Amino acid sequence: MFGTRNLEFIVLIITGLLLAAYGYYNVTQNGVVKSYTLIDAGLWISEIAGLFMLVLNGTFIKTRYFKLAKLGIAIILIGALFKILHWSGRDLVFIIGFAEIAIVYIISFIHKPIKKRLDYLKLIWVITAITVRAMKFLHYISDDYYIIPFTIMWLLIIDYGLIENKKKTLFK
Numbered sequence: 001m002f003g004t005r006n007l008e009f010i011v012l013i014i015t016g017l018l019l020a021a022y023g024y025y026n027v028t029q030n031g032v033v034k035s036y037t038l039i040d041a042g043l044w045i046s047e048i049a050g051l052f053m054l055v056l057n058g059t060f061i062k063t064r065y066f067k068l069a070k071l072g073i074a075i076i077l078i079g080a081l082f083k084i085l086h087w088s089g090r091d092l093v094f095i096i097g098f099a100e101i102a103i104v105y106i107i108s109f110i111h112k113p114i115k116k117r118l119d120y121l122k123l124i125w126v127i128t129a130i131t132v133r134a135m136k137f138l139h140y141i142s143d144d145y146y147i148i149p150f151t152i153m154w155l156l157i158i159d160y161g162l163i164e165n166k167k168k169t170l171f172k
Helices: 005-030 033-057 064-084 090-111 117-137 143-166
Strands: none
Touching (some): 064 090, 117 143
């Protein structure tokens, strides 16, 4: 059920959107190149807040697959440590962590008995976010592709908000 904590997530999401919009305005109207940082920060804040809102209110956190996903996150953190310390094998560790999370989520999705539009959007977001971040980490693509997972997350947030608002459980 939706708790009052969603208000905090929605405030963070809106704050991130406003920060990104302000950065975009500064870049396009005033030519302030440093405002690209505001755009990135705003999009990142809103994406992370949306992710936490969806995970904490969803069913994935209650499955055995969530423990496996946490293992993938741990592997990614170990890869970050490898990168900081300039150890060899850091790319391989990162790819294993990203791939493990994607595979676990796909298997979780396949085993889900009832799949709704929101579930399909979540799957698309997970695959896109992991692929874009892994390819960016390996320097195969530029920063411009980050907008793809951000856009899908915004579709997720809007769809989730509309569903919960229709059930009148958005802020209860």
